[in-house]
Amino acid sequence: MAKARKSESRSLTPGTKRSPEPTGAGRLLDDVRRLIDEARRQVAQAVNAGLVVLYWRIGQRIRKDILHEKRGEYGEQIVPTLSAQLTAEYGRGFDRTNLSRMVKLAEHFPDGAIVATLSQQLGWSHFRELLPLDDPLKRDFYAEMCRLERWSVRTLRRKIDYLLYERTAVSKKPERLIAQDLAALRDEDRLTPDLVFRDPYFLDFLGLRGSYAEKDVEQAILRELEAFLLELGTDFAFVARQKRITVDDEDFYLDLLFYHRRLRRLVAIDLKIGRFQAADKGQMELYLRWLEKHETHPHEEPPLGLILCAGKSEERVELLQLEAAGIRVAEYLTELPPREVLERKLHDAIRLAREQLARRPEAEERGARLRPKKAAKKKAAKKTAKKKKNSSTKRTSRKRR
Numbered sequence: 001m002a003k004a005r006k007s008e009s010r011s012l013t014p015g016t017k018r019s020p021e022p023t024g025a026g027r028l029l030d031d032v033r034r035l036i037d038e039a040r041r042q043v044a045q046a047v048n049a050g051l052v053v054l055y056w057r058i059g060q061r062i063r064k065d066i067l068h069e070k071r072g073e074y075g076e077q078i079v080p081t082l083s084a085q086l087t088a089e090y091g092r093g094f095d096r097t098n099l100s101r102m103v104k105l106a107e108h109f110p111d112g113a114i115v116a117t118l119s120q121q122l123g124w125s126h127f128r129e130l131l132p133l134d135d136p137l138k139r140d141f142y143a144e145m146c147r148l149e150r151w152s153v154r155t156l157r158r159k160i161d162y163l164l165y166e167r168t169a170v171s172k173k174p175e176r177l178i179a180q181d182l183a184a185l186r187d188e189d190r191l192t193p194d195l196v197f198r199d200p201y202f203l204d205f206l207g208l209r210g211s212y213a214e215k216d217v218e219q220a221i222l223r224e225l226e227a228f229l230l231e232l233g234t235d236f237a238f239v240a241r242q243k244r245i246t247v248d249d250e251d252f253y254l255d256l257l258f259y260h261r262r263l264r265r266l267v268a269i270d271l272k273i274g275r276f277q278a279a280d281k282g283q284m285e286l287y288l289r290w291l292e293k294h295e296t297h298p299h300e301e302p303p304l305g306l307i308l309c310a311g312k313s314e315e316r317v318e319l320l321q322l323e324a325a326g327i328r329v330a331e332y333l334t335e336l337p338p339r340e341v342l343e344r345k346l347h348d349a350i351r352l353a354r355e356q357l358a359r360r361p362e363a364e365e366r367g368a369r370l371r372p373k374k375a376a377k378k379k380a381a382k383k384t385a386k387k388k389k390n391s392s393t394k395r396t397s398r399k400r401r
Helices: 002-011 024-069 072-090 096-108 112-118 124-130 136-149 153-161 175-188 214-223 225-232 278-294 314-320 339-400
Strands: 236-247 250-260 265-271 304-309 327-333
Touching: 024 072, 024 096, 024 112, 024 124, 072 096, 096 124, 112 136, 124 136, 124 153, 136 153, 136 175, 214 225, 214 236, 214 250, 214 265, 225 236, 236 265, 236 278, 250 278, 265 278, 278 304, 278 314, 278 327, 314 339
Parallel strands: 265 304, 304 327
Antiparallel strands: 236 250, 250 265
């Protein structure tokens, strides 16, 4: 015991004092503080949720009244009148602008049960950021991701400003499939890779300018790991850098390895300072199959790969069918272009991706029509070859006789 105390005292830095253990009264004070803080949080959350539901009900009631009258000018008259009366009795929270937002809330979110669920995590300030979004799928995406990942109002505003929805893979799918992914997210909290991965990634926080090597990018990411994780999205956990992978006594090194908790998958990231090349697919497939064999636990899904590159050809990516192999390719930007330029580029990419997806069923249908014909031809050719073989055998046996 004496030795243990002596070695413990040596481990303390000279001149430092050990913080005293809290006494019984100190522990009591800490416990009561925690109880008060927790109660305040619960009360604030309950008030917030109640306020959102109240605003939705008011908006729904005003909207029904306006729709019942079937006159747009009636709405323009009733809202200011109602606002003046309510403001006089209840204060500024019911001014004309706020009442208009309540009507819009009921219009954009007609299902009261969904609003009640969202209000457990989203306050009125969150909804004020969502209401100006005209695209219902985009609005639902931000609402559900905000609920799931518990974004602050500031974070939500930043995600919208930085065009997160347009950068996710899900935005490039047909609207029917987007709605399915969002329904799974809303009803089951189930994330799909299309909701997680994005293109491009904004790495302007790395401070890279001019020419740089892949090692510079990797070191900058590790230096700014927190910002990089925020750009990747929540639920990513850093696992390793330069992960050694040995195949046939030859060593390969994976740049970065992460784990996504909700997807329950390892995510391998390979950094490229140049444009994406077809050979990059084979290299990533090698990494993924090795990780699946040696690093994946029984309860986990197969690993995914993300190739981050300075540029890519959409046609090359499509022809290589990377998603079938669990591989995503995305560009990264170390300097952000003007918003208008970026927005135009993303909308063009979304349009092209949807056109490509629309062509796939036609090609599959055409292939399905051709397959029976090919099979019939193949069967007929086999039958003809068999007949020829039988007749040849018969002629040979006759000659022998």
